[in-house]
Amino acid sequence: MQQLFVRYLQNCKLPAGYREIGPLTSEEIVKAQHRLIMSAQNLCFGEEIEALKSDKPIPMGSKLQPLNPILDTDGILRCDGRLKYECIACETRYPIILPKTQHITKLIIKNAHQLALHSGTNYVLSQLSGKYWILSEREAIRGWERECNECKRRNAKPVQPKMAPLPKxxxxxxxxxxxxxxxxxxxxxxxxxxxxxxxxxxxxxxxxxxxxxxxxxxxxxxxxxxxxxxxxxxxxxxxxxxxxxxx
Known part of the structure; x- marks a missing residue:
């Protein structure tokens, strides 16, 4: 729905002959996802983002201080680690920082959980860590596992039957x-x-x-x-x- 809304806004600014018509492209899907991530980051880390834009240190006591956050060219908040010179993908060297309580974070965890065929917490975490850095990621993944209906059926325990009284x-x-x-x-x-x-x-x-x-x-x-x-x-x-x- 977000991707369609972004295309609608872009088509409103273009003449009739230059508007995008047809199925969504992969670039449009990525741009819409980045918009949602930026919205969640601005909502939870507004002070840190303003400090980085002004080339000032982030506030003391911030949860992002140990992560050494940076802003990329698109304005997305990323984690700057020690893999700066490693020959790996850029998104792995600088993972996107996500808050635990936002809805976009839950959707990303849900998608990774389903792609992993409802595997355990550690496997889902390993799949997400290549692109995202979620604050309190284990708690967030376990929170979705408690809501997943398939996991509820798999982990359900049978009801213990009530034993009848002994015969006379x-x-x-x-x-x-x-x-x-x-x-x-x-x-x-x-x-x-x-x-x-x-x-x-x-x-x-x-x-x-x-x-x-x-x-x-x-x-x-x-x-x-x-x-x-x-x-x-x-x-x-x-x-x-x-x-x-x-x-």
Missing amino acids: YRLGGSLRAFTHISVDFGGPIITVQGRGRARVKRYLCLFTCLEVRAVHLEMTWSLHTESFLNAFFSNGIKKRYARKRVI
Whole structure:
């Protein structure tokens, strides 16, 4: 929308035959972005910009004092670092200073966050640091991550279900083990039998006491009823615990 508005203002100053018509060019998009950045900088760093235009030192206590700010030919506030003689892009040597609270900063972070496929804070910061210097950049990036719906879905934690009350047969009964039991099967377990190393399936029959949570294991040859009854009556379980309730 800003790019269209800039073109409209330019076309109003030109005769009908010299007006720009058609899709926006990359130069128009860059110029519109610079206009928005300059507007945000003038709003937040007005005193510093006026001091630099007058060749005066920036005010003491300013947040920009450690950054050694400068103004480029377009009037954009940039950070002057120690990479002045490095053979890299000019925008990397002199990154644009952006305030944390302005809307244009949020849009730039949003675009870098989406291009990075919703990656972490450090990766998005590395993509932005090649062109911009955002004050409190980690806080600004994390602030947008908290607003991103895709990140909310990815980082959402499942709701812990509420556990039902214990059944009556688990409470107030006898303290004698295996008075009331539950039965379950596990497996199959592949075993090796004999010298020929024949591989056969075996299953595990699990008896659990419903009151003291004691566990008794028996091996069964199959899942048939006969195998379960052999495991149930083995080792005198039925004789020792005559009163059983199987769940």
